[in-house]
Amino acid sequence: MPEAVLERAHEDVHKTQPWNNPDAVPYIRFENVTKKFGDFYAVDDVSLDIYRHELFALLGGSGCGKTTLLRMLAGFEEPTSGKIYIDGVDMAGVPAYERPTNMMFQSYALFPHMTVEQNVAFGLVQDGVSRSEIKELVAEMLGLVQMSKFAKRKPHQLSGGQRQRVALARSLIKRPKVLLLDEPLGALDKKLREQTQFELVNIQEKVGTTFVMVTHDQEEAMTMASRIAVMNEGVISQTGTPFELYEYPNSRYTANFLGQVNLLEGVLVDDDEKYAVIKSDEANCDIYIDHAVQGHEGMTFWAAIRPERLRLTKTEPEETKYNCVSGKIEEIGYLGGISTYHVRLESGKRIKVTEPNTGRHNEPTYTWEDRVWVSWEAGAASVLNK
Amino acid sequence: MSSDKLTLKQRFDRWMIKHGRVLVIGIPYFWLFLFFLVPFLIVLKISFSVAEYAQPPYTPLFEWIDEGITITLNFGNYLFLLSDSLYATAYLNSIRIAAISTIITLLIGYPMAYGIARARGSMRSVLLMLVILPFWTSFLIRVYAWIGILDREGLINAFLLWTGIISEPLIMRQTEFAVYVGIVYTYLPFMILPLYSTLEKMDVSLIEAALDLGCKPWQAFVKVTLPLSMPGILAGSLLVFIPAVGEFVIPELLGGPNTLMIGRTLWNEFFANRDWPIASAVAIAMLLFLVVPIMWFQHIQTKQEEREQ
Amino acid sequence: MNGKRSTFLISALVFGFAFLYVPILLVIIYSFNEGKLVTVWAGFSTKWYVSLFNNDGMIDAAWNSLRIGVMSATLALALGTPAGLVMSRFGRFKGRTMFSGMIAAPLVMPEVITGLSLLLLFVTLEQLVGWPAGRGLSTITIAHTTFCAAYVAVVVQSRLSGMDISVEEAAMDLGAKPAKIFFVITLPMILPALLAGWLLSFTLSLDDLVIASFVAGPGSTTLPMKVFSSVRLGVSPEINALATLIILTVSIMIVIASFLILRSERMRNRAANGSDA
Numbered sequence A: 001m002p003e004a005v006l007e008r009a010h011e012d013v014h015k016t017q018p019w020n021n022p023d024a025v026p027y028i029r030f031e032n033v034t035k036k037f038g039d040f041y042a043v044d045d046v047s048l049d050i051y052r053h054e055l056f057a058l059l060g061g062s063g064c065g066k067t068t069l070l071r072m073l074a075g076f077e078e079p080t081s082g083k084i085y086i087d088g089v090d091m092a093g094v095p096a097y098e099r100p101t102n103m104m105f106q107s108y109a110l111f112p113h114m115t116v117e118q119n120v121a122f123g124l125v126q127d128g129v130s131r132s133e134i135k136e137l138v139a140e141m142l143g144l145v146q147m148s149k150f151a152k153r154k155p156h157q158l159s160g161g162q163r164q165r166v167a168l169a170r171s172l173i174k175r176p177k178v179l180l181l182d183e184p185l186g187a188l189d190k191k192l193r194e195q196t197q198f199e200l201v202n203i204q205e206k207v208g209t210t211f212v213m214v215t216h217d218q219e220e221a222m223t224m225a226s227r228i229a230v231m232n233e234g235v236i237s238q239t240g241t242p243f244e245l246y247e248y249p250n251s252r253y254t255a256n257f258l259g260q261v262n263l264l265e266g267v268l269v270d271d272d273e274k275y276a277v278i279k280s281d282e283a284n285c286d287i288y289i290d291h292a293v294q295g296h297e298g299m300t301f302w303a304a305i306r307p308e309r310l311r312l313t314k315t316e317p318e319e320t321k322y323n324c325v326s327g328k329i330e331e332i333g334y335l336g337g338i339s340t341y342h343v344r345l346e347s348g349k350r351i352k353v354t355e356p357n358t359g360r361h362n363e364p365t366y367t368w369e370d371r372v373w374v375s376w377e378a379g380a381a382s383v384l385n386k
Numbered sequence B: 001m002s003s004d005k006l007t008l009k010q011r012f013d014r015w016m017i018k019h020g021r022v023l024v025i026g027i028p029y030f031w032l033f034l035f036f037l038v039p040f041l042i043v044l045k046i047s048f049s050v051a052e053y054a055q056p057p058y059t060p061l062f063e064w065i066d067e068g069i070t071i072t073l074n075f076g077n078y079l080f081l082l083s084d085s086l087y088a089t090a091y092l093n094s095i096r097i098a099a100i101s102t103i104i105t106l107l108i109g110y111p112m113a114y115g116i117a118r119a120r121g122s123m124r125s126v127l128l129m130l131v132i133l134p135f136w137t138s139f140l141i142r143v144y145a146w147i148g149i150l151d152r153e154g155l156i157n158a159f160l161l162w163t164g165i166i167s168e169p170l171i172m173r174q175t176e177f178a179v180y181v182g183i184v185y186t187y188l189p190f191m192i193l194p195l196y197s198t199l200e201k202m203d204v205s206l207i208e209a210a211l212d213l214g215c216k217p218w219q220a221f222v223k224v225t226l227p228l229s230m231p232g233i234l235a236g237s238l239l240v241f242i243p244a245v246g247e248f249v250i251p252e253l254l255g256g257p258n259t260l261m262i263g264r265t266l267w268n269e270f271f272a273n274r275d276w277p278i279a280s281a282v283a284i285a286m287l288l289f290l291v292v293p294i295m296w297f298q299h300i301q302t303k304q305e306e307r308e309q
Numbered sequence C: 001m002n003g004k005r006s007t008f009l010i011s012a013l014v015f016g017f018a019f020l021y022v023p024i025l026l027v028i029i030y031s032f033n034e035g036k037l038v039t040v041w042a043g044f045s046t047k048w049y050v051s052l053f054n055n056d057g058m059i060d061a062a063w064n065s066l067r068i069g070v071m072s073a074t075l076a077l078a079l080g081t082p083a084g085l086v087m088s089r090f091g092r093f094k095g096r097t098m099f100s101g102m103i104a105a106p107l108v109m110p111e112v113i114t115g116l117s118l119l120l121l122f123v124t125l126e127q128l129v130g131w132p133a134g135r136g137l138s139t140i141t142i143a144h145t146t147f148c149a150a151y152v153a154v155v156v157q158s159r160l161s162g163m164d165i166s167v168e169e170a171a172m173d174l175g176a177k178p179a180k181i182f183f184v185i186t187l188p189m190i191l192p193a194l195l196a197g198w199l200l201s202f203t204l205s206l207d208d209l210v211i212a213s214f215v216a217g218p219g220s221t222t223l224p225m226k227v228f229s230s231v232r233l234g235v236s237p238e239i240n241a242l243a244t245l246i247i248l249t250v251s252i253m254i255v256i257a258s259f260l261i262l263r264s265e266r267m268r269n270r271a272a273n274g275s276d277a
């Protein structure tokens, strides 16, 4: 089972990974938080722990309640029920302007009538910080986001990327305990976005603030986050590190949401302490799993296998009893570094396989209508029951 | 007590945070309540009292008799309104004149609003400004301008007599026709502005799509543009119709002695006859009729707001 | 097909604007007429302007109207701005429907009704609490403030609902309390709307005849009341001159104000759309 694997995968987990330490105290805690708009559950009974210095990402489709969750943390919405704690303090009734959080808005929300400098200084002015200190801190912060040159400009004289930096500087200047980012890179083009992702991670490491970030871009979440919560229709369907979510999804929804996956439906026919066998009519094969499965024989399961974990051969492998199916190549997609193949199995199901393109002058290995065998190792499949 | 340590400013801040919301709602609420809503209740009350030669000229509605309040309701004023056909005529006239002027205003205003909405950038702002400008200049003076034009010795007659088309001056002022001209003229901007704002928001590609799907231009107009501009048509029409029903200045200055409109009747009851209870009853009767359009108007406004948010 | 339609639209516009502007132009032209008859052009003269400025009754009335206008526009701004803020930012509260009703209704309420009801209110109040003692400038100011506040509320509300609320949330997030947010963030951003609201109130007040006639007392004749009583008798060249002055003043004010508003809108739009160019 995953626990055993995890133990092997991470050694001194307690220090770098407080979520695996039962004694660690969470920094932000959602306890059965529900938010209703009228009769509609935007956030439904969410419990979530986030630890100090994490870069935590909320990932999910449009309208699944990410922004609502973030806004409840910032204090712009009150939960209908449930409690939110930050650093051990119950946030119920604490207005947004007294919370130890700051937010970077999706639309940046810069004050249009103030200069970059005034925008960044705004939070400090509210706290009554002395003028000389403000000047110093603002200069330092503008340096950090590389905007010193533009201090005297108004927001409408800046480009999208520059505005985004100002918004970041403004939300960081009060050294909040928690920085909330709502799709911080949503307005940037792909190139600038990738570059900024790393800058953001660097800045987070430098200032050491806990970041909670909303995104619907799974790649962004995987590159940046220490942990990710995948949301679906107001509910958190899984929380974990990018590695855990990718390799050990707990549901078809998460498996599908992060990366690509082949799902083979079948029933449990043999369940032992060391292994399990699932018979899939859909793929017309028996799937051998190298660990026990929780369930009884006759129950329906889905084996989730990533396309890159599948092996493609032109000749029949020696062992075909388990984990091997055959079919015809129906479609080929050349993506540069890898190629994807859609294979139509004899049972009619289509599965997807990716293979790296290792050599430059290699002849294309497969072509349309080729008969191929697809096989995988006993440890390649995750077994899902929902 | 910890509050002893707080400075005055801190105490004020706390108080503001606790009561600020109530205060911000409360002050305008109180003002509008006192000076807009309560007056109607008083009008209602006085419409049930009897005219008297006194100061103020009506019997009090509440009287202290043996330490208790007695309320005397007197329906005489309303019965009087019903019995004298003058009032019924005035009401019906007002509604008819307001309705016809609203339709004329719509017919003139719609193409203008449409034309402005389809004009290009800076041209559009200029045209819009030209619509708004007369709305800012004096209403009274704009009505007055038509006296000089429509009068027996006015410009139109002078021109027509000079060209020889007519030999006797036409009677235009002091007719119902002049009232229509006056209402349409002064209320035109109220029709154009809401129409413009719905037409401007409308996506031109919708019409193109309709044409692409085989509509003739007029069909596209009837099936796409017209239904989509309905909120603007309704808002504009109500903005013209409701105040036009109670209009006083225009029938007084441009209409004849027998152009009876209810606003004018009310004015005369009040200023000429000094019969405050009857004037109040006239106002209440007018209000009862206008409640439905007014609530409709408010409903449209609220829907508009929600859409914008 | 397209040509036909635009010809129709253009002629509608030309006709419409002629309809709106020819009467005003005629008034202006005839204000410079030497003769007393409107229909006969007797040569250029500014004598009606001179006689207007020697008409003490007219000058007094104008002075009254200006004072009432400034007072009620300012008060209307003070009342209408929070009302607009409440309508667009305060969400639901008890009595909201009535509140929005009291803001929408004055916009369309026939003036005779408003005038009569306010007069009866003032009379009743005087009987009950002795205030306002008699009627005059102050009662007119209160009456004008009430319906102008409704206009200001609508202007402010529509400006606020077109504004990105997250800017205000950002200020709150950075530690500004609600009152501070209003004065430091919201107010500067809606300044053009406030200017427009003030001007609108001022001209509405300056223009009102019916309501003022009801709630005026002896010695508080306003300009429209004065104009009305002389116009009732027919066209008078002095009124032409007055009309010209009013139209010119208002037009200049409006053109300047719209220019200012347009400029700041444009800046705001650029900020919102983000021109990288």
Ligand SMILES: Nc1ncnc2c1ncn2[C@@H]1O[C@H](COP(=O)(O)OP(=O)(O)OP(=O)(O)O)[C@@H](O)[C@H]1O
Binding pocket: A037, A042, A060, A061, A062, A063, A064, A065, A066, A067, A068, A069, A216
């Ligand atoms: N103020 C509100 N009133 C009513 N419904 C709301 C409100 N705010 C959000 N919702 C609803 O709650 C749900 C969740 O909204 P939320 O903004 O949290 O989604 P999201 O996950 O951030 O989506 P996206 O990725 O599109 O930003 C949506 O269905 C939305 O329609």
Ligand SMILES: [Mg+2]
Binding pocket: A066, A067, A068
């Ligand atoms: Mg969102």
